Amino acid sequence: MGFGNDSSVKEFILLGLTQQPELQLPLFFLFLGIYVVSIVGNLGLIVLIVLNPHLHTPMYYFLFNLSFVDFCYSSVITPKMLVSFVTQNIISHAECMTQLFFFAFFVIDECYILTAMAYDRYAAICKPLLYQVTMSHQVCHFMMMGVVVMGSVGAVAHIICMLRLTFCDGNIINHYMCDIPPLLKLSCTSTYINELVVFIIVGFNVTVPILTIFISYTLILSNILSIHSAEGRSKAFSTCGSHVIAVSIFFGSLAFMYLKPSSASVDDDKISTIFYTIVGPMLNPFIYSLRNKDVHIAMRKTLKKGMFA
Template identity: 85%
Template sequence: MALRNASSVKEFILLGLTQQPGLQLPLFFLFLGIYVVSMLGNLGLIVLIVLNPHLHTPMYYFLFNLSFIDLCYSSVITPRMLVGFVKQNIISHAECLTQLFFFAFFVIDECYILTAMAYDRYAAICKPLLYQVTMSHQVCLLMTMGVYVMGFAGALSHIVCMLRLTFCDGNIINHYVCDVLPLLKLSCTSTSINEMVVFIVVGVNVIVPSLTLFVSYTLILSNILSIHSAEGRSKAFSTCGSHVMAVSFFFGAAAFMYLKPSSASVDEEKLSTIFYTILGPMLNPFIYSIRNKDVHLALRKTLMKLRFS
């Protein structure tokens, strides 16, 4: 079937997180605060990694990319969400598909960058003598390219299939973001191809990272348990503890969203989406920096440079 964009509906209305008037202003300031903290946290981590040579390692290279993805991810979703708290959030058809593309692009990127970080921790703990070779600059670059290629391919698949749909009457999206499933509910043409693409894209981007994460951490755990000294085990656990927290939060929230019972309400769907689209990008910089001595050292050095400059 040839691609076409013959939609009679030229704009959509995003209902947002809630329609209760008494909650609009408090939620606006709450999510504005979350957005500011997310921006400052991720941008600050990016600056620290760039300015401090001792952070120029594979682990922090991937953390740099995670912060960049979270920075962009938040900017794609939260500003539009904030608009919905203060006025009717009208978005054009083109803007909606653009938001959908970048939303899908960055959420898939997040899946794979967390997976790449898990492989990095596996190489550091299970193959320490070969770490420099296993995680060479070329390997890290290829893995990062793979992350963004997978994100682009998945997002483009959704957009190409969405362009074939016609939206005849309904233009109210019961969500705070232009996501695939809420849009499919508004189509007056067959969505069977779109649903098949969603199944394939989501399946691939869940199975591949999940298997890689499972295998990596099974081998990591096996290796840690074979360490005889308690100090060695503690150091090994601390090396990957932050990443385990970030992975658990992101994939746990996403699983709750996509593996929920069919009886779940739309409000429950929107609430569960908040955890991995808005709260995750805010929490990641803190998860990776609160107990990280390298980041603390980098922060002190940077502040001293600013103080004496």
């Protein structure tokens, strides 16, 4: 079997989100707006965390990395998607594989950053006296190194399997990005190994984080219910609520996309992918900041400094 350079198909055509002409322009402006909001929101949160020393804690360290990952992988996907609304979207084989690599890398990274954030909340609520030791700078850096390693291993495995495929005739990808399922449908060689690798890697990178997050929140809930003060319970719930919403949106759409029957429609694939590649990165900065007093304080301080500088 040949590698990517031996493939007879040297470029692909991305069909985009829809082929209905009357929807192309409205959807272009809609997703352009979402992308701008996502970029501004995530970069804004990154700047706030960097400029405000009181946000230099494990919780915001992981939030900083989450915002960085959201910024990166929405930028890997959305600009190319916008092209398909205004003209024929042609992408070379090399560009397609590059997009797929970084997409897989950042999505897996997000899985484990959300897991690390759940563990951080567990340590803060259930082990407050040991929190400084449990979530020291060294531990946080080590956890982020683990996130990068898991993302790299998963992305490399997907790309190696994809490069072994040959694309003989079909070069039209019924999607707005180079994702694994639509690419497998175009292959004229056996995709059994690819499907097995997808099942193993996606299954592991969804199941392990979800189980870890579930166990963390089970212990957190048990601890919160033992708090006698209503104010204390409310404060504990508020620190976890944002994370639970973000986890539900991300893992729900991810599991629907990759762990569903192969007979599911392409339109369902596109819709579920939109949630964790485009909508999620836009919502996360707001989910983590709207009810967050620390972020509000940091924003006011930063704006005052800007005004009086």
